[in-house]
Amino acid sequence: MKKQRLVILGGGESGVGTALLGKDKGYDVFVSDKGTIKEKYKEVLIHNEIEWEDNQHTESKILNANVVMKSPGIPDAVAIVQQLIKKGIPVISEIEFAAQYTKATLIGITGSNGKTTTASLTHHLLKQVLNVGLAGNIGDSFAKQIIEEGFENYVLEISSFQLDGIINFKPKIAIITNITPDHLDRYDYQFENYIASKFRIAMNQTKDDFLIYDADDDVITNWLKSHPVQSTLLPFSLTKVIENGAYLDKENIIITIDNNQINMSTSNLALEGKHNIKNAMAASTVAHLLKIRKQTIRESLENFQGVEHRLEHVLKINKVQYINDSKATNVNATYYALESMDAPTIWIVGGVDKGNDYKELFPFVNEKVKAIICLGVDNEKLLSTFVNMVDVIVETQFMSEAIKIAYKIADAGDNVLLSPACASFDLFENYEDRGRQFKDAVRNL
Structure with missing residues (x-):
């Protein structure tokens, strides 16, 4: 009996985990990633003798699948996924x-x-x-x-x-x-x-x-x-x-x-x-x-200790509390963060905007935010939205500089809050990378 063919698109955590389970359950497994697979995942695939490729999708090796597991980061709209759907090959998630x-x-x-x-x-x-x-x-x-x-x-x-x-x-x-x-x-x-x-x-x-x-x-x-x-x-x-x-x-x-x-x-x-x-x-x-x-x-x-990068109290320096909320990748998450601030706040915001409407933040910004630091490649929308609401609004593309500016502006008793309301992919690898850079910059003050 011919083995069922399991093709996995994306060689990250969910992709490699699925490959291991697929192999264990007797599938013929192939992992394909359009980008570069991280070394630690390549090692696992090689060690387990699972066939893989990166920086490309070879159609002939993908379109003969019985079932395809697609990493959540890959949109349905990409060409290879559309071809699979047209052929009636099930495209499912790791879950x-x-x-x-x-x-x-x-x-x-x-x-x-x-x-x-x-x-x-x-x-x-x-x-x-x-x-x-x-x-x-x-x-x-x-x-x-x-x-x-x-x-x-x-x-x-x-x-x-x-x-x-x-x-x-x-x-x-x-x-x-x-x-x-x-x-x-x-x-x-x-x-x-x-x-x-x-x-x-x-x-x-x-x-x-x-x-x-x-x-x-x-x-x-x-x-x-x-x-x-x-x-x-x-x-x-x-x-x-x-x-x-x-x-x-x-x-x-x-x-x-x-x-x-x-x-x-x-x-x-x-x-x-x-x-x-x-x-x-x-x-x-x-x-x-x-x-x-x-x-x-x-x-x-x-x-319970809480989750890293979610309203995480990093350090207090000169009576100023630095708070890492890098996980706030949308407006609603930032809403919760600003809602919970109980002191004048210097707010670091920005990144890849996913069609944000900042209106629900206006009452908190008016009441609690004394300065805004825009940290992104394109800060146009943030600047035009908030320019009349705060006395100080500046932009930068470097976390270390954002923290230095915040340090200069902050008075004893203030909060410095990183709560970006946006995705991180313009300047950082992911929200964890952004949060770690924030913490490193604070510790280096």
Whole structure:
């Protein structure tokens, strides 16, 4: 019998992990990357005798596939993907490919913002008691963990691009943290397309599965009214009383599932800000569903360290607090960051604009921001938007210079906040690189 051919487009973390799982399951595997594959991934492919190419896509070796796993960074619009679709060859994501090879309980988390924090926090709550992996858009590849670790539970952070490539994927528990316009360049600038993409996380769920979501998010609640799902719904809210799900009563989170109620004070939460109360509600609801004790949940919420590059307090120098929020790659993420500032703020912003509308930030900028440093190749839109709102607005293309300017402008008691509201690819490798450069520059002051 001829082996099934698995072709993988993109030789990064998800691509190489899928290649390892594919080989283990008896596929004839080929990895193709239009760019250069990193040395550490090349070594893994060579060591495992998996055929690969980089800096090109050889059509004859790709169009004979039975199934293709596409890295989430590759848009559907590229020529090779369009050719595959025309030929009727399934093009799927790593999440779809890997999920069929595990019987583990899957917890899938998506949303425009908060998904990394919610996924990390959920994993932190569950790992005290359960055998659980953390994968998807975060950490080691899901596919690789299935062969190497074989966890009984997985918390998966899933982007809309990964959800676009699912067919049968069905998490036992799904979370949608929120939906705000993001990545619209990949969705024909139609917000509806992007919303539909996020809701694919629940498309295969039945009444025995659960969907946890933000009931204060009008985009989510309106979509559910007109596009009902089969899942058992467990909403969370800061403003409404929720019968089945989680809500905030003064300082207490109250979670009810099938008349089984727990309540916990928010006064000692390790993470600050309203949005983090929501992240805590979502994660705690999962923990409550999976029968983790209240005491364990409470202790875990109080000792959780947070996520690197997400409102990360770096250093205090001359009574000025430097905060790294490089992970804020869209306006809504920056909204949360500015909302949580409690001192005059020097805001470092800019990068690749994905069709941003900065209007929702105006009240915070007027109230809290004393200076803006634009850090991008093209800062035209930022300059024209904010020039009349702050006394000082400057632009630079170097992180080290941005930090020196901030240092000069800052007074004791101020915050210097890197919260770019944009993607990083114009000046940096990725948001992690941008965040690390910020931290290095601060430490070198």
